[in-house]
Amino acid sequence: MSLNVDKIRDQFPVLHQEVNGRPLVYFDNAATTQKPQSVIDAISGYYKLDNSNIHRGAHTLADRATRYFEDTRAAVKEFINAREDSEIIFTKGTTESINLVASTYGRKFLTKGDEVLISAMEHHSNIVPWQMLCEEKEAVLKIIPVNDQGEIIYDEFEKLLSEKTKILSVIHVSNALGTINPVREMIQAAKKWGAKVFLDGAQSTSHLTIDVQELDCDFLAFSAHKLYGPTGLGILYGKREVLESMPPYQGGGEMIKEVSFEKTTYNDIPFKFEAGTPNIADVIAFKTALDFIREIGKSNIKNHEDELLRYASSSWSEIKGFIPVGIAKDKISVISFNIREMHPFDVGVMLDATGIAVRTGHHCTQPLMQRFGLEGTVRASFSVYNTKSEIDQMTEAVSKIAKIKNK
Ligand code: PMP
Numbered sequence: 161m162s163l164n165v166d167k168i169r170d171q172f173p174v175l176h177q178e179v180n181g182r183p184l185v186y187f188d189n190a191a192t193t194q195k196p197q198s199v200i201d202a203i204s205g206y207y208k209l210d211n212s213n214i215h216r217g218a219h220t221l222a223d224r225a226t227r228y229f230e231d232t233r234a235a236v237k238e239f240i241n242a243r244e245d246s247e248i249i250f251t252k253g254t255t256e257s258i259n260l261v262a263s264t265y266g267r268k269f270l271t272k273g274d275e276v277l278i279s280a281m282e283h284h285s286n287i288v289p290w291q292m293l294c295e296e297k298e299a300v301l302k303i304i305p306v307n308d309q310g311e312i313i314y315d316e317f318e319k320l321l322s323e324k325t326k327i328l329s330v331i332h333v334s335n336a337l338g339t340i341n342p343v344r345e346m347i348q349a350a351k352k353w354g355a356k357v358f359l360d361g362a363q364s365t366s367h368l369t370i371d372v373q374e375l376d377c378d379f380l381a382f383s384a385h386k387l388y389g390p391t392g393l394g395i396l397y398g399k400r401e402v403l404e405s406m407p408p409y410q411g412g413g414e415m416i417k418e419v420s421f422e423k424t425t426y427n428d429i430p431f432k433f434e435a436g437t438p439n440i441a442d443v444i445a446f447k448t449a450l451d452f453i454r455e456i457g458k459s460n461i462k463n464h465e466d467e468l469l470r471y472a473s474s475s476w477s478e479i480k481g482f483i484p485v486g487i488a489k490d491k492i493s494v495i496s497f498n499i500r501e502m503h504p505f506d507v508g509v510m511l512d513a514t515g516i517a518v519r520t521g522h523h524c525t526q527p528l529m530q531r532f533g534l535e536g537t538v539r540a541s542f543s544v545y546n547t548k549s550e551i552d553q554m555t556e557a558v559s560k561i562a563k564i565k566n567k
Contacts, residue, residue, distance in 0.1 A: 163456065163464050169545045171196040171452075182515030185550045190335050190363060190494055190541035191519050192385045196452050199389060202445035210444075213437055215414065229440055232447040233430070239450050240380060241371040242397055249403075249430045250438050253394035254362040255285040257381030258329070260396055260433065261358060262289035264406040266327065272298040275324040277355070279304040279312055279341070280531050281334045284524040286360045290329060299326075306531055310337040310486030318349060325355040332364035336523040336539065337486025338469075338494030340368070347377055356402065362386060366543075367465060367492040369458045378402050389449035390442035396433070403429045410435040461544045465493035468542040468551060475555045481566030482558070485537045493542040496523075499558070501565035504538045507558075511538075514557045 212221035412435035508520035
C-alpha cells in the first residue's frame with residue numbers, strides 16, 4: 161500500500177512552516193521525530209482535565225490519571241510483544257534505561273575479570289555506562305569491530321564470546337550509519353555462553369517490528385521522542401526474572417512496600433524501578449503516538465521509508481564529491497555522507513539556509529568516527545511524513561554546495 165503522505169503531513173503542525181524563507185524540509189528524524197497533533201493534544205488534554213498524581217489517590221482524577229498511565233504501559237507491552245505489563249519500566253530515555261541496568265544488574269552481578277561486550281558503532285550512551293561499570297568492578301570492556309561498509313564483523317564477534325562474557329550490549333540499528341545489526345543471531349550466540357543481552361533499540365523501534373519474546377533479549381531500551389512521542393520519556397523492557405533479580409535503581413516513594421528506619425522492603429516490578437512521581441503527562445501522551453503508528457502500520461511506514469532511502473541513495477550518488485559513509489546491505493532510512501574537501505558542519509549550515517534540517521558531527525559515536533578516520537558526517541534521516549519532492553530539494557541543494565569544491 162502506498163501511503164497518503166499529504167494526509168499524514170496534515171497531522172504535523174511543525175512541518176507547515178518556512179525556515180530561512182523556504183518550506184521546512186525536516187531530515188533530522190534520527191535525532192528526534194516531529195509530533196502529531198494528537199500527541200500535542202494528549203499532553204495539554206491531560207493538564208486541562210486529568211492532572212493528578214497517580215497510584216495513591218482515592219479520588220476520581222487520580223484514578224483516571226492512573227488508568228491512562230497504565231494503559232500506556234499495556235500499549236508498550238503490545239508494541240514490543242512483551243509477556244506482561246510489569247516488564248515495562250518508564251525512564252527518562254534510552255540513556256537512563258542503560259544506566260539503570262549498568263548500575264543495578266551490572267553492579268550486582270559483575271566481578272573482577274568479567275567481560276562486557278559492545279560494538280564499535282555504539283552511541284556514547286551505550287559505551288560510557290559500561291565503561292564506568294567496568295572501571296568500578298575491574299571488569300573488561302571488549303569491542304566488536306566494524307568493517308568498511310559499517311557492518312559488524314560477525315566472525316570477530318563470535319571470537320570475542322567466552323564464558324567471561326557476562327553482558328552483550330549492542331545497538332540494534334546504528335544512528336550514525338543506519339546499519340541494521342543481525343541481533344537475532346547475536347543474541348542466540350551470546351546466550352550459548354550464558355551472557356545477558358541488552359539491545360539499544362533507540363533507532364530500531366521506530367522503523368522495524370520488534371518482538372522481544374522472539375528475539376529473546378533480556379533488555380531493550382528506547383525513547384518515546386524518536387517514535388512521534390514526547391521528550392524526556394524512555395522505556396526499559398526487561399524479562400521478569402531478570403528484573404526481579406536486580407536491586408532497585410533509586411530510592412524514594414512508590415518503589416517501596418514498607419519503610420521503617422530499621423528496614424525497607426521494596427515494591428514489585430515495575431514499580432521497584434519507578435521511584436518518585438513519574439513523567440505522567442508524557443507517558444499518557446505516548447499511547448497516542450503508539451496509536452498513530454499502529455493506525456498507519458509498521459510495515460507501511462517501513463516500505464515508505466525504504467522507498468525514500470532507495471530514491472535518495474541513487475539521486476545523491478550521482479553528485480560529484482558525494483561520499484557515502486556506511487553502506488551496509490541491511491539499512492534503515494539514514495544516509496550519512498561527506499562532501500569532498502568540505503567540513504560537514506559547513507554543509508549543514510548551507511543546507512539550513514535553504515530550509516533543510518540535517519544533523520552534522522559525530523552523532524555521539526566518536527569511536528565509530530575514529531574507525532572511519534572522520535571528524536563527522538552529514539546525516540539525513542527520513543520518516544513517514546517525508547516525500548520524494550523533499551529529497552529532490554535536497555539533491556538540488558547538495559549539488560550546488562558540492563560544486564563549490566568539486567568542479
Ligand atoms: N542510542 C541510540 C542509538 C540513539 O540514537 C540515541 C539518541 N540519539 C540514544 C541511544 C540516546 O537516546 P536518548 O538521548 O533519548 O536517551
